[in-house]
Amino acid sequence: MFPLVRIVPDDDLDIALAYATAGNFTGRPVYRAGAGCFLHADAAVLLCRAAALARPLGLRLRVFDAFRPAEAQWVLWNHSPIPGFLADPRRGSPHSMGAAVDLTLVEAGSGRELDMGTAFDAFTPLSHHGNQDISADAQRNRHTLMGIMTTAGWDFYRNEWWHYQMFNARASYPVLADSILGPDTMMPG
Numbered sequence: 591m592f593p594l595v596r597i598v599p600d601d602d603l604d605i606a607l608a609y610a611t612a613g614n615f616t617g618r619p620v621y622r623a624g625a626g627c628f629l630h631a632d633a634a635v636l637l638c639r640a641a642a643l644a645r646p647l648g649l650r651l652r653v654f655d656a657f658r659p660a661e662a663q664w665v666l667w668n669h670s671p672i673p674g675f676l677a678d679p680r681r682g683s684p685h686s687m688g689a690a691v692d693l694t695l696v697e698a699g700s701g702r703e704l705d706m707g708t709a710f711d712a713f714t715p716l717s718h719h720g721n722q723d724i725s726a727d728a729q730r731n732r733h734t735l736m737g738i739m740t741t742a743g744w745d746f747y748r749n750e751w752w753h754y755q756m757f758n759a760r761a762s763y764p765v766l767a768d769s770i771l772g773p774d775t776m777m778p779g
Contacts, residue, residue: 593763596627597626597628597629602644602645603637603650603653605653606653607621607625607627608692609666610624614711621778625776626774627656628656628657633688636743637691640741647734648697648698650697652695653692654694655685655691657686657688657766658690659686659770660768661767661777662776675749682765688763690759691753695735705725705727705728706752707724707729707731711752719736735751744756745757
């Protein structure tokens with residue numbers, strides 16, 4: 591069975607892949623334009639569960655990143671080798687297993703992102719879960735996101751409010767290269 595499934599936007603889920611644009615910390619696209627959003631089938635189930643939990647709260651999920659090919663992990667690491675925020679590609683990232691997702695919450699009606707105290711991929715202690723140096727509203731929003739995601743079955747990463755991964759991902763899933771996607775390849779040619 592093919593391990594990855596395509597995640598498509600719907601009423602509960604918005605896809606805004608940061609690495610398919612220049613609007614990321616590298617300042618250039620890492621994925622090709624129009625790259626698809628993929629997760630391991632097991633993770634896709636958990637993402638759907640999280641979206642269903644957000645719905646009654648008048649919220650939607652906005653996905654910034656999901657499956658990240660091993661080649662892309664090397665691009666990010668070579669640009670900014672920051673342990674604690676980026677996984678060393680020699681060890682493997684849960685993203686490169688299709689077992690992690692970076693996301694935020696948005697208002698269902700307006701699509702406005704909730705204030706989380708920092709931007710996505712802000713590599714600073716302000717991005718840590720539980721940081722008290724952000725506004726009370728941002729703390730509440732982070733707790734809401736964490737509540738939704740952990741109730742849906744995700745584990746959180748303490749340094750990044752936006753990052754959630756499957757429990758024991760490194761022991762359960764292999765690192766995958768871009769070639770796993772065949773014609774849906776994400777990496778620029």
